[in-house]
Amino acid sequence: MRSAVPGATRRTVLSTTVAAGGACALAPLGQAAAAPAAPGGPILKPLPTARFVDFGTNAEMRWESVDPRRYLTEQSRLFVRNHTRTPVIDRDSYALRIFGDGLARGRSADAAVELGWRELRRLPTTQLTSVHECTGNGRSLFASQQGTPASGTAWTLGAVGAVTWTGVRLADVLRRVGLDRRAVSVQATGLDDPYVSGGVDYGRVRRPFPIAKALDDALLAWGANGEDLLPDHGYPLRLVLPGWVGIASIKWLGSLEVSRTELTSPWNTKWYRMTGGEHPADSPPLTVNPVRSAWELPWGAELEAGRRVVLTGRSWSGAGPVTRVEVSTDGGATWHPAARRRRGGHSRGRDAAWAQWSYVWDRPAVGSHELLARATDARGRRQPLVTPYNDNGYFFDAVVRHPVTVA
Template structure:
């Protein structure tokens, strides 16, 4: 330590923070803001050829996905907001860490956090309601919530620090069991009830396993719509668990709750019990990289592409049917051996397709042996639609 109490590590951290602040300013200055359909809930541009604009939410169109690109560019990633995207000053930002299971309350700046060992992780990031519209269109069941098809998902590489490193440095007691993450977005009100800021607890075991405090995505600072200046990332888990605009972490020796794990983001209705647990690990899903109802020019060979993913680990196998399920074949996987918990791209060649209407199906199996079913059991909020999606196309 130097005579004035400043260590070399502190100086390096400050330099990194300054460089990142400059990078952030440049990146955000080059971003196109707009005042149309989704505004002011969403700040980034939502060109209609790439997004379905739901106002507070925006879905990526699969027809706009580049089969050659593995990671989802941040400007193209779906947006799920409960209220509106807040504007936060990174220079005055602080993350409050408190609770009866932490040695003492701390208020951490971005500079403080950048003093920890940097970490990076590639994950599938997905809304819990992804695929919700198919409960109605495919199974004839009415559910509540945004009518996503399958575009509320993307694979990104996050940059930040491991939450475990921060917790160990702050001194967390051995009897800690739960952490409540709370965002800085405006309070959520519906049905005449103000539920307060978006917040959700998660087990201390997940915190020590792979949780990340992220300030970057794909090598760039987070955009405001995706949690700038800091967000929580819980790899493989439902999107609501990765709280954006992270304002505080309460570390507790008792199980914490919030409306986002008791009232919502649980499987309710149908055959589910009243005490069904909060949702955590995402299911297995697949999507074709073309619009529903696409028209395909008739050729001797048509190469079709898609992606499959799972919250529990890599995809082991993808089977496809080009005739509505009468026959199946194994698709060619493009991403075997890729590190991280991202999705798997796949392709299939359709030889001599007949003119007319066809139904495409894709069914994935992950390394845990979980396979997409033919039907997803009903739940009132339309979560976790993981059934094989019937994808109509017409060969002309």
């Protein structure tokens, strides 16, 4: 069957190679052969201990290593969230498969439209800057700050970064392929190994999202901060859903199913929705990230007494720009506005990522203190003092109590 896209051809979808450059293993149409694990672990890029906490399949950027002078997060510094291991993919034989009854000409998975790397690169290119964040960022604070431990990787605040993505708008791709006006849902599926947990094979990581998001600001990205994606961050192509939970931005994008009915997967029915605590059993899948703030200094930092101390930090929201940041140096007894640190066009506009800010603490008293920062976004959402508990520790958005000592 001929492709619906001019110039597109049918081909074997993907080959994955051994990290050291071994022989390619060809997979059946619609699947991908798993790359053997790289020597040293499931993450391929270096993870120096001064910059990362290595959790095995996941790696957290140490927040205290963030450079206050830099706005964007280099890929080499960006956190890694894998369900299995990073595959190594041959870009020349890669193709994105698009199918489903939500296309103008409905297609089964076996008759998918296929777009290769060069075909995608010939489409109009765009860039957007957004905060990319794991849904569980701050999870460990449920235990350390609120006394309610939650299961999952014990992220502190480093499962986040700001990235300028380069790619093609998903809306342009879908319109070029041909979209049925009755389409309501898109499911993105990755090409990493199937995820097995508790003896159950849940298949490849996949998650649906509404057609409205697909036609709004969704991006098929091949670049980050002016460079090709690293393998750990989705090379050669990944989905980016700005402002949404990290799991929604599927890495190593293999296929998109477009449907006239609501699609589901374990990643929006079993996981990545609120369960436990006081949350209702029918809580919807998580989408837009909350408002968060973090000070740019080590946990338990020692500060010099008797002088003016310039403190800096960042705040961000999945729903839009941060409009106000307030800080407290006395554990929340009093609050003061922080000064915004504007850097070019990054601090405003539709594709704004995080807001950088500063506060001058004038001659702090000797002793132990808690620094607090809370942000408000353009939709009026402000960080609470307590985050309601949930089983998986998602969306810890409470004001973080950051300890420091003045001596």
